[in-house]
Amino acid sequence: xxxxxxxxxxxxxxxxxxxxxxxxxxxxxxxxxxxxxxxxxxxxxxxxxxxxxxxxxxxxxxxxxxxxxxxxxxxxxxxxxxxxxxxxxxxxxxxxxxxxxxxxxxxxxxxxxxxxxxxxxxxxxxxxxxxxxxxxxxxxxxxxxxxxxxxxxxxxxxxxxxxxxxxxxxxxxxxxxxxxxxxxxxxxxxxxxxxxxxxxxxxxxxxxxxxxxxxxxxxxxxxxxxxxxxxxxxxxxxxxxxxxxxxxxxxxxxxxxxxxxxxxxxxxxxxxxxxxxxxxxxxxxxxxxxxxxxxxxxxxxxxxxxxxxxxxxx
Numbered sequence: 001x002x003x004x005x006x007x008x009x010x011x012x013x014x015x016x017x018x019x020x021x022x023x024x025x026x027x028x029x030x031x032x033x034x035x036x037x038x039x040x041x042x043x044x045x046x047x048x049x050x051x052x053x054x055x056x057x058x059x060x061x062x063x064x065x066x067x068x069x070x071x072x073x074x075x076x077x078x079x080x081x082x083x084x085x086x087x088x089x090x091x092x093x094x095x096x097x098x099x100x101x102x103x104x105x106x107x108x109x110x111x112x113x114x115x116x117x118x119x120x121x122x123x124x125x126x127x128x129x130x131x132x133x134x135x136x137x138x139x140x141x142x143x144x145x146x147x148x149x150x151x152x153x154x155x156x157x158x159x160x161x162x163x164x165x166x167x168x169x170x171x172x173x174x175x176x177x178x179x180x181x182x183x184x185x186x187x188x189x190x191x192x193x194x195x196x197x198x199x200x201x202x203x204x205x206x207x208x209x210x211x212x213x214x215x216x217x218x219x220x221x222x223x224x225x226x227x228x229x230x231x232x233x234x235x236x237x238x239x240x241x242x243x244x245x246x247x248x249x250x251x252x253x254x255x256x257x258x259x260x261x262x263x264x265x266x267x268x269x270x271x272x273x274x275x276x277x278x279x280x281x282x283x284x285x286x287x288x289x290x291x292x293x294x295x296x297x298x299x300x301x302x303x304x305x306x307x308x309x310x311x312x313x314x
Contacts, residue, residue: 009058033200042190079148089133104151235292
């Protein structure tokens with residue numbers, strides 16, 4: 001059974017339809033990233049999955065249960081890290097985490113052990129006596145992550161954890177998510193940073209309330225470009241390279257040609273889409289028939305470009 005299963009989900013806020021027939025599946029033991037711009041519906045979907053909002057239409061199951069019907073045992077199986085800081089500013093870091101652990105029913109000995117383990121995991125043990133209001137914004141985010149995982153949930157929902165953080169701290173969060181996954185947790189994370197899709201096991205691209213594509217990062221690249229991409233740089237002006245570029249159509253599909261100059265004269269840069277770049281690359285050199293190839297590279301396009309292409313195609 002998947003950790004999360006959503007079918008034909010619709011959610012309305014009055015006359016405004018925010019989620020529009022959305023469907024997705026999240027397997028246990030993976031990092032699933034929901035990627036999309038602000039206003040796409042990410043936080044609304046998160047609130048539906050955690051049972052804080054009831055769907056207007058459709059089916060939602062988390063561990064086979066309707067989130068709006070969760071009992072206490074169901075809720076202990078999930079953790080939730082919201083965007084905004086919701087803990088107590090007047091309590092210390094350790095007091096906050098101890099309070100949350102008590103809410104989840106952890107006994108004294110287990111609570112004491114888990115508070116220390118979790119604060120060490122998010123690198124806040126040395127700051128345990130500081131009041132939460134007086135630590136940095138990044139430390140507050142890490143404290144919120146600690147509060148979401150102190151009870152060792154099977155599934156952790158993390159809403160925009162890296163928004164407005166510096167790149168080093170953003171990477172630290174993703175390292176922690178991978179450690180959690182490797183220890184058997186399922187992570188469902190939303191982000192507006194499209195490039196963070198690279199760090200997920202599977203990705204759903206959300207645009208205007210719809211999942212426009214879902215799969216592994218490599219699967220989405222292939223879908224965006226209809227295959228894999230080889231970029232070639234050929235020496236010579238377009239009059240000499242035109243016939244050679246036409247010959248490439250016998251082994252793939254030329255999707256872009258740019259005419260440039262480098263220190264040695266004019267060059268043509270071409271992008272060729274093929275089914276399997278490793279297999280086709282030797283055939284590319286055969287098709288070019290002795291042309292001066294300055295470079296031939298199998299590209300891994302950025303996820304910004306992948307996202308743009310998939311949104312544009314529908």
